[in-house]
Amino acid sequence: MRSELSGFLAELSWPRPQAPAFDPGSAPADPVVLFELWLREAVAHDVPAAHVMTLATVDVAGRPDARVTLLEDVDDHAFWLAASETSPKGKQLGRVPVAALVFHWPQQGRQVRVRGTVRSADEARTAAAFERLSAHARTEALEDRQSRPLHDEVWLSDALGDPSELLQLEEPGAASAPTWRLWGVDAGRMEFFQADPEGHHLRLRYSRDEVGGWETELLRP
Numbered sequence: 001m002r003s004e005l006s007g008f009l010a011e012l013s014w015p016r017p018q019a020p021a022f023d024p025g026s027a028p029a030d031p032v033v034l035f036e037l038w039l040r041e042a043v044a045h046d047v048p049a050a051h052v053m054t055l056a057t058v059d060v061a062g063r064p065d066a067r068v069t070l071l072e073d074v075d076d077h078a079f080w081l082a083a084s085e086t087s088p089k090g091k092q093l094g095r096v097p098v099a100a101l102v103f104h105w106p107q108q109g110r111q112v113r114v115r116g117t118v119r120s121a122d123e124a125r126t127a128a129a130f131e132r133l134s135a136h137a138r139t140e141a142l143e144d145r146q147s148r149p150l151h152d153e154v155w156l157s158d159a160l161g162d163p164s165e166l167l168q169l170e171e172p173g174a175a176s177a178p179t180w181r182l183w184g185v186d187a188g189r190m191e192f193f194q195a196d197p198e199g200h201h202l203r204l205r206y207s208r209d210e211v212g213g214w215e216t217e218l219l220r221p
């Protein structure tokens with residue numbers, strides 16, 4: 001049965017992107033180089049929050065889950081994000097160390113997909129990232145209550161209180177909150193989608209080969 005929402009959805013049009021030029025034949029051999037180029041182009045074209053990505057994980061029963069997080073860093077084909085190991089996503093990343101990421105830059109009709117295995121950062125890297133957090137984010141990391149129900153707590157602003165006071169939760173000399181960490185998704189496969197206003201969409205997939213190089217292939221859109 002069609003609902004009002006069905007009708008509303010049917011009226012929504014596909015946004016016509018200002019598709020930038022993309023020639024898969026001259027794409028870089030390294031997908032992270034192409035990712036950086038596209039990310040910089042997204043920012044240069046005022047795509048809001050271009051470094052926000054959907055992070056998909058699975059739990060031990062194989063049930064999928066997804067949410068958005070910030071991309072903290074990229075190095076050596078690992079895409080890094082920050083999350084508590086006690087949050088649902090942290091437990092999933094820890095117990096089933098595989099993940100997928102999706103970036104969507106609609107103004108340009110672009111999507112980048114990343115799939116790979118997951119590892120957590122060493123203490124030095126986590127500590128350096130923790131130091132860069134705002135006082136509010138550090139407080140939340142120290143409280144370590146993300147994704148818990150709020151119903152039996154006072155409203156969040158009261159619960160968090162004054163960050164400068166709550167930061168005293170931090171043990172003197174502690175480099176980071178005990179459960180907060182960076183997680184890296186080691187890309188094994190990356191795919192670049194370029195929409196085209198005329199419908200000639202392009203998909204370029206990179207897959208890691210056995211000697212650490214990359215194979216590419218074009219896919220039907």
Ligand SMILES: Cc1cc2nc3c(=O)[nH]c(=O)nc-3n(C[C@H](O)[C@H](O)[C@H](O)COP(=O)(O)O)c2cc1C
Binds near residue numbers: 066083087088090147
């Ligand atoms: C724009 C945006 C950025 C976010 N970035 C992060 C992030 O970097 N790390 C994080 O733990 N949660 C981030 N969140 C919150 C997550 O989407 C999610 O609600 C939260 O982490 C709980 O997820 P979980 O219950 O699956 O663990 C962000 C949310 C938004 C809307």
